[in-house]
Ligand code: NDP
């Protein structure tokens with residue numbers, strides 16, 4: 533690691549975000565850790581040997597996100613890197629059976645939450661003339677599968693928003709990266725299957741998913757690139773997951 537940065541990670545209380553906090557703390561970066569479950573962040577901060585500021589914040593709450601940035605202590609106020617990681621899938625039913633509240637929450641978190649946090653972070657980056665936004669998308673942005681409906685569509689938003697940000701930020705020295713993981717074993721699937729432990733275990737049975745650390749290392753690698761290099765899009769797949777063919781609805 534060449535430089536020590538101030539890095540804000542949303543969704544740092546579990547999965548990719550927590551693993552990323554651990555990897556980036558080892559490299560000596562200052563961290564701002566954000567999630568709703570503040571007690572988890574407190575425990576994590578206590579284990580990290582770097583300067584950490586924690587903030588309990590629901591990214592779907594626009595005012596709370598504004599407060600989060602407005603109340604950053606001076607030594608954490610200049611965010612060099614934003615890792616927009618907070619997100620979720622809820623439910624895996626095909627669209628006719630899906631729960632509209634689940635759809636709302638995925639849109640609110642994966643799209644609107646990411647928008648709110650990005651909009652708060654950007655002006656200071658452009659004023660300072662440096663910065664990096666790392667968005668956590670998903671292979672579901674472009675890989676249709678049964679039950680992905682709104683979840684995959686929110687990640688398609690993340691993909692295109694990342695590219696549109698690149699266009700807007702041309703000439704500002706602010707970089708944008710979209711990382712698109714395939715299936716990983718984290719609390720993500722507990723949330724998606726609404727705590728159904730059997731469904732969780734069945735899903736991961738017989739193949740090897742990604743681990744949170746695989747994505748944390750990818751994030752650290754993106755951050756390590758020299759100032760003139762922008763990694764635009766990274767797909768990270770488990771070897772055991774790949775494309776299926778187009779589905780045929782054979783009548784007989
Ligand atoms: P986890 O469920 O393990 O972690 C999700 C994190 O997001 C938690 O820290 C949670 O914290 C936080 N979060 C959720 N909603 C909010 C909210 N409204 N406000 C603030 N924080 C919130 O999942 P992963 O680590 O696996 O997922 C992280 C990201 O990676 C997500 O965007 C997900 O879509 C994406 N992804 C995951 C894949 C996987 O297979 N696991 C594959 C591809 C992409 P808290 O509950 O404390 O608020």
Ligand code: 8X3
Nearest residue numbers: 670671672713714715
């Ligand atoms: C989650 C990855 O493959 O379950 O974003 O859609 S996958």
